[in-house]
Every structure is written in C-alpha cells, then in structure tokens.
Amino acid sequence: FFSWSKVFGKMPPKQQRGEMKKERSQQADVRTLNIENAIAVANVVKTSLGPRGLDKLIIQPKGDVLVTNDGATILKELEATHPCAKMMVDMSKAQDVEAGDGTTSSVIAAGSLLNAVKILLNRGIHATTIGDAFLKAQRKSVEILEGMADKVELSDDKTLIEAATTSLSSKVVSQSSKLLAPMAVNAVKVLCDEDPSKKNVDLNFIKMVKVLGGSIDDTEMVQGLVLPQKASKMAGGPSKISNAKVALIQFQLSPPKTDMENNVVITDYAQMDRVLREEREYLLGLCKKIAKSGCNVLLIQKSILRDAVTETSLHFLAKMKIMVVRDVERTDVEFICKSLGCLPIASIDHFSPNKFGYAEKAEEMATSEGKIVKITGVKAQSRAVSIMLRGATKLLLDESERSMHDALCVVRCLVKNPKIVRGGGAPETEVAVQLRKWAMTLEGVDSVCVRAYADALEVIPEMLALNAGLNPVEISTQLRKFHYDGKKFAGIDVRKGCIVEESAVQVPLLVVTSMLEHATETVLMILRIDDILRTR
16 A cells, blocks of 8 residues: 655644744744834934934933934934844944944945845745845945945045035034034044054044034134143142143152051141141152153143142142143043153153153133133144034034044045045945846846845935935936936935936945945844744
C-alpha cells in the first residue's frame, strides 16, 4: 500500500497548523508595529525640513521651553519608549556626530524607506530579499553621488562659505548668515593651519560663549580667549591689564590643611595669633613669588579639596596689581592652554615665565547678565578659537549655538572629504533617476525593490516643496523631468518658488552619503526584527 505521507512526512494536525499560521501573523504584526512606530518619529520632524521648515516648541519636564527646528535636538528631547522609535533617535545622533548636518533628512528618508518596505512586504516579498536589494541600491547611490560631486580646495573660501550658508539657511539666525558663515569657515581654518595634512578637526577647540544682550550681529570671533567668569575685585584688584602675562595655576593660594584624621588643638590666644601670622606669611611668600616672575594675570583652577584662593591672598595680589580670575573649570584647562600658548603650573616651585601666555590686553567687560573676561592679541600662534555669541533672549542664544555648531560641522565635513554636491533636492532626485535606469537592467525581485528604494528617496524634494508652500506633485514631477533630460544639478529654489537648472545650494558630499548610509542601515535593522522578547 503506497502512501504519500511516507515520502513527504505526515501533515501537522489542524491545531498545530493553526499555531503556525498564528505565529506567522504575529511576526507580521510585530514587524508592522515596529515600522509604524519608526514612521511616527519621522513624521514629527517632516515639517522642519528646508529653509522654510517650521520650528517646534518643546516643553521640558522641568517646565523649560525650547524652540528649534534642528532635527537632532528635537529627537533628543523626544520621549521615545518603543525600541524602534529609539533606533531612529540614535540614528539622528549618529548622523549628528558623523556629519553634524542632515539629521532631519536622514530621519525623513528612513521613514520613507520604511513606507516602501511595508508595501513590499504586503506584496509577499521576503524581508531578507528586501534588505539585500536595499543594500545594493544604497551602494549604487553612493557611486552615483561620487560621480556628480565636485572637488573643493580648502583655500576656496567662497565655496566653503556657501556650504556654511546653506546649513544656516533653515535656522532662526539665517538673516545673519553673511556674518556667521565666514566666521565658521575662519574658525575651522585656524585649527587646520596647525596641521594642514590632517583630515579632521576637533571642534572642542572652538568654544562658544553665550553672552545675553545685544543682537546676533554683535557676535564676534575672538583670536584669544573669552572666559564667562568675572575678574575678582574683592580687594580692589585691577580689571584691565595691557601687555598681559597670563599664568594658569593648578595649586591653591590658601593655607595648607591637615590630613582628614588629624586635628590641631589650640589652647590659648597666643597660639592662635601664631597660626594666623604663619598662614599670612605663607600666603605672602606665594604671592611674592608670583609677582617676582612678572605675571600680571592669574587664572586659578577650581579646587575641590580646599579653597583655591582666600581673601587674604586676593588682598595681596590686588596690592601687587595682579588681575585674578577664579573658578576656572578643569575641563577648560586644555582649551585655555591652546588658546594662549601657556602651560598649566601645578606647583609654586615650577612658576616661571616660560610657562606664561602673552597677550596685548586682558580686560573685564560688562554684559546685561554680568561680567566676562576677554583676552585678545595673543602673541603665540593660537590653536583654539572663542566665539562670543550675542542675543536678546536665552532661547535665541541657545538656537544660535546649535546653528553655529551645524555650520562648523559642515566646514569640518569638507576638511574630512573635500567634495561638494548641489542641494535643493538635486542629489536625491538624480540618485532616484539613475537607480530607476539601473533597476531596468536587474532581474526578478531585486528590480522591484531597487525601484521602490528610488521612489522613497524623492520624499526629500517633495517635503522641501511642501514646506515652502509649493505644489509637491508638480514640483517633483518637473524636477524629475529635468534630471531625465540630463540636467543633474537641477534643484528647487524655495525662495523663488521654482526649479533652477543649476542649484546655488552647496552641500558636502559626506552629509548626503552618510544620510543614505545611516537611513538604510536603520531600516535594515528594523526590517530584520520579527519578534520582541521581554526578559526578567
């Protein structure tokens, strides 16, 4: 007696088949839920894209208010609970670290790709197949972008300023971009001059000091140092010094203390007078050594063990006409040394003129919030820069700092990879057009998936048009036609409300390529999840 069950094995019972079907539907539900949560994060920042993008008002848990259209800042403040929503937030942070700009674009692109994934899954295409095809499309996209990029020389200030201006154009401070963009370029070039061959810039050596009062146009770059602390005038010390000889000390100008477990017992007034007299002589000896070396500006690092300086020390230093700035943060020591060309002094025995920083002027300046100290005319080659940001409100100052950071990151991108592409939706549309042509040469499911990837990228020009109050369907169709006709630099001019054959917007290649890489990697990560397990 012949039975097919001997060849193929027994069919599972009805109950088991039902469980298998339920398991498959559960996997589909989990994947759909993950995709929808990630898309919800992308929808939050969609309206903030481009020069005409809108701002978000964020109310923080303590009641503080934040107004910004910076994608990374919005998502950082977002209280995301779902793991896939957190992945989108982490992706924006990675884009911010890598390129500093394009955070909003990367999140929107990832959301659009996930929409395409959802449609492909509903058509019965397997998740692994989609992932492999998307990875191929992303690699091909980078090749296309490399082909349309122009090389930039770091000596070409005009192109660098245009790139920084593009970054600032979508910010609150866009009306002051003619001042801020050249400032960002000059600040980065100061750091590049130290070692022209290096391919990266440490932005920690560009310090932004926020000073409340005035307008954004009062912002200035200081080839020297701006300290948010005020000069100590407790004993009538000077507040302005010419031909400054600056010393940064890490030891204390206060009487030494005993160990934690020891006590000094004083039984009569004579012993107390002796202790006070010896303390006074000890402090006077320290101050005399400082004055003898020729130092006239003293920066004192904040101490946690004991008082960094006492009133008696300040009195002696004031009599010797030495300007004192107290409570310098430990984290600022390296920046101060690079700015002034000085060395930190850990002991009075090592206090010598060869460790000083020399400047033309050190003065205390009054602001609406308090006082700051400004040291200018540094004689050594400065390897760090201070930017003094001015603004009428704290909200405006915070947004100016974020905008300036983005502009600095854009210039840094051009140091890392000196290539530039046109903006205004041009790179995304050109990539989409070329990918569609490439998809025609592929066979099977890969062709469908690559075409879906290309369609998803066009969300960037569509949102640029929509946020500018233009018709997104009409603009994106016209833009696609321009690119099919071979005009690969054609982009949207949101200010004129039309498409131009050669977009004036300049974007670093690194911003666009890292945006595509981060968006695709995040989508693949979400796509490969088929279940969520909770552990105890």
